[in-house]
Amino acid sequence: MPPSISAFQAAYIGIEVLIALVSVPGNVLVIWAVKVNQALRDATFCFIVSLAVADVAVGALVIPLAILINIGPRTYFHTCLKVACPVLILTQSSILALLAIAVDRYLRVKIPLRWGYLALVFSPSWPYPKNWRESNLRAENDQECRGLGPVFLSLQFRYKTVVTPRRAVVAIAGCWILSFVVGLTPMFGWNNLSAVERDWLANGSVGEPVIECQFEKVISMEYMVYFNFFVWVLPPLLLMVLIYMEVFYLIRKQLNKKVSASSGDPQKYYGKELKIAKSLALILFLFALSWLPLHILNCVTLFCPSCRMPRIFIYIAIFLSHGNSAMNPIVYAFRIQKFRVTFLKIWNDHFRCQPAPPVDEDPPAERPDD
Numbered sequence: 001m002p003p004s005i006s007a008f009q010a011a012y013i014g015i016e017v018l019i020a021l022v023s024v025p026g027n028v029l030v031i032w033a034v035k036v037n038q039a040l041r042d043a044t045f046c047f048i049v050s051l052a053v054a055d056v057a058v059g060a061l062v063i064p065l066a067i068l069i070n071i072g073p074r075t076y077f078h079t080c081l082k083v084a085c086p087v088l089i090l091t092q093s094s095i096l097a098l099l100a101i102a103v104d105r106y107l108r109v110k111i112p113l114r115w116g117y118l119a120l121v122f123s124p125s126w127p128y129p130k131n132w133r134e135s136n137l138r139a140e141n142d143q144e145c146r147g148l149g150p151v152f153l154s155l156q157f158r159y160k161t162v163v164t165p166r167r168a169v170v171a172i173a174g175c176w177i178l179s180f181v182v183g184l185t186p187m188f189g190w191n192n193l194s195a196v197e198r199d200w201l202a203n204g205s206v207g208e209p210v211i212e213c214q215f216e217k218v219i220s221m222e223y224m225v226y227f228n229f230f231v232w233v234l235p236p237l238l239l240m241v242l243i244y245m246e247v248f249y250l251i252r253k254q255l256n257k258k259v260s261a262s263s264g265d266p267q268k269y270y271g272k273e274l275k276i277a278k279s280l281a282l283i284l285f286l287f288a289l290s291w292l293p294l295h296i297l298n299c300v301t302l303f304c305p306s307c308r309m310p311r312i313f314i315y316i317a318i319f320l321s322h323g324n325s326a327m328n329p330i331v332y333a334f335r336i337q338k339f340r341v342t343f344l345k346i347w348n349d350h351f352r353c354q355p356a357p358p359v360d361e362d363p364p365a366e367r368p369d370d
Contacts, residue, residue, distance in 0.1 A: 005071065012070060012315060016063050019322050023059030026329030027052040033342040040338055042160075043168040044104050044276075048332075050172045051097040054090045055325035062087045063322055072212045077196055080213035081186060088219075089183030091291065091321075092232055096175035098284055099236045102243040104163060105280060109250045109273050111159050182232050190223045221302040229295045237288055244281045251277065279335035283328055290324035293317040 005013070030052040034040040065083050193209075196217065200209040211217055254270040294317040300307055332339040 009070060013067050015319060016067055016322065019319070019326055020059040020063045023063075023322075023326040024056055026326055027055040027059070029343060029346065030329050030332060030339070031056075032346060033339055036346065037338065037342040040342065041165075043163045043165065044101060044108075044280075046165070046168045046172060047097050047101045047104060050175065051094055051101070051328065054093040054097065055328060057086070057090050058322060058325040062090060066318070066322065069213055069215055072214060074210055075213045077193055077209045077211055077218060080211060081191060081218045083213060084215050084219050085183055085186060087183075088186070088228065089179050092182045092228075093176055093179035094287065094324075095233060095236050096179060097172075098287060099240055100171055100175060101280055102240045102247075102284070104168075105273070105277050106243050106247050107163055108159050109247055109254075109270065109277075111162060182228070185227065186219055186223060190220055190227070192218055192220050216301070221298060224295075224298045225302045229298065233291070233295060237284075240284055244277065244284065247277050248274070248281075276336065279331060282335065283331055286327050286331070287324055290320040290327070294321050 031049055034045050034049050065086060069080075069083060196209045196211060251270050251274045254266065255274065297309060297314060297317055300309065333343055334340070
């Protein structure tokens, strides 16, 4: 006979379903936007797609499993353990994706524009090297270009030579592999099986323990606090804070330089980078705000076993952690113009049955090559 559901549980299930209904379509839309818009194909947006995949899985897999755990069915210990581990994998994947995004933004402002000057003899018949784009060679004096005198050309060494799509894919694969290792650690023995077996045998039962499936009954709080939080959550979050502080410092330093005729493009580049960095830092802030309360409650549970927390606090922390998966598409829509334009185009083309007029996929103010 299935366990009865209280009114409180029904409310919990309703809120979780609502979060899933926002999270899954929203993050699918993010992945769709990157697929259809060529301007969203750089490394940063590859990492954002990885983050969106994790958020889709939270809505489609973790939330249904959380509802199942909340109902508390009786099942074998290892079956319950398998139900509890996906949230650990996906949380870790989100953290590592955010860290990869932070490192990518740091590289974009640290090594993108290193302007050097090369003296060349220019003539109308002088051929450009095949692997140089004309936009990478900018004459400092147009008057000299008309003659045969020496011309100083500025060379732009782009960050894209360091952060290539291949390397981005390797980084994403590494993040997911590491996430599985961290999230599946309880399956390899760091769990509450020994304590559960003691109680099971003390009652005269034999075989694999059958328990009321709850997260804290199968996942060790020592694992959650000492390994998961103190090693794989808190240090990456602190590192990301330091990286974004350095990113904002470098951008402000560049923007505060005296603007000259020859520095217009770098000023425009760093202005765009500042706007995107603020949006991604907001994503990081929302992630920390959503997940830290649950980890703090885990610390209280471990270090103060006699402390009794109101059940409502636990539910609020769970809602925040799951709700974070629905926040990111909203931030992208309101803060990043490329996403906003592409979202509107997808909506008009596929859902309104009324194709929108052609839209510039890469608005002039935010071209990735600026």
